[in-house]
Amino acid sequence: MVKLTLIRGLPGSGKSTLANTIDAVHLEADMYFVNQQGEYCYQPDKIAQAHQWCQQQTEQQLALGHDVVVANTFVQQWEMQAYRDLANKYQAELEIVCCNGQYSNVHGVSALTIANMRAKWQD
Template sequence: MRGLPGSGKSTLARQLLSTGPSGLILSTDDFFAHREGYNYEARLLGEAHDWNHNRTQDAMHDGRSPIIIDNTNAQAWEMKPYVKMALDRGYKVDFCEPDTSWKFDPFELEKRNTHGVPMEKIAQMMDRFSFPVSVDIVMNSQEPPHVNQRRQPEQPHGMRTRDFH
């Protein structure tokens, strides 16, 4: 799944999930969801992505299907860990985007997104949204060096656990 905040990704993901009884939706946003509500902290984004990668790996190991990654996935390299895992385990990879009339309207996206992402941030995300996308494009993409510098070294699988609250 890919799309800007408020574009209808989660709605589409829930619709797609209804086709597979053993499937699940995994989102990096879940890391920031607590009983008290949603509390995004930019400094924890690398950890949140690692946590979601680990959950995805566990779900694939368990044979769950479909596994829907409900993230923004604006650039091809952001999808690469998930696509690589899927290919390594024999999963079919589909890229889905909402087909809403407002999916590239920052004013409407600001109103519709559930996490309070401001219009300015949405516009920045829109500027870096890459087209087209395919398995080959994703697998040949590279994470920009400036992103690598912000991310903490990845912990071995199982080192970090997080329960839903």
Template sequence: MPVPYSNSDFSLLIHSFCLQPCQPPTPPLILIRGLPGSGKSSLARDYVHHLHLEADQYFMQAGQGYQYDPIRLETAHQACILRTYWHLQVGGQVVISNTFSQGFELYPYFALARHFQCRVRLLETTGKWANIHQVPQTVIERMQERWLPLPEGDYSLPAHRNHKNKRR
């Protein structure tokens, strides 16, 4: 199934943001990226006042634990995006931990940040722990091969665009 965004779409969107240290009044949307077993979920849990979301939560089944189904992966990501939207809509603080190996995977979250006039804090984890979802090493190596390097930090809309805060 084709993805709705490309890396070039993400490149255009991210250029509407400024990578800079800033302290606007709204909390950032925190995006944590990294390969399986790098510590994404562990870092996200440190944000105790944020709702922690990740696509893998979609595959958690009551009484059965984690039941990954590659056919439902796109639906899992859409559910994560939708939950992020709902929480930002009511002024909530959100941290998302997903692999985000390519820019098109980050695009919807940067678009939400632009919509809600909030900054994005992009973090990358690089630890080497056992991955909790037993992702095969061959799959991790393929993810690593297509990894898009991105600078970590706070991304904000330029001041002239950030004049009206749409968050409630």
């Protein structure tokens, strides 16, 4: 049985670090913004495309029988629904892990943005 692990948490909580310790295909919406030179070039107007890309990549990997770990903020419960649906579709074991660490965030997300995300957080 394949496994889909969702890692959720605010920016700087340790999601990517934890995902890198799991033996699975590691995906994040932020990967969509990494150019061919390996530089992170965030474009806020393309965030919906980034999440769609992440979901498509997840589905492709599950269809191939690979375990997948997705590390996104998933601030609200509805943001995980597409992944729950994929787990059901591919009969994958689903694990949801919440990160609560406080590290520097590698993408330069402002303190105000993080505070707004924290205010919207759903357990």
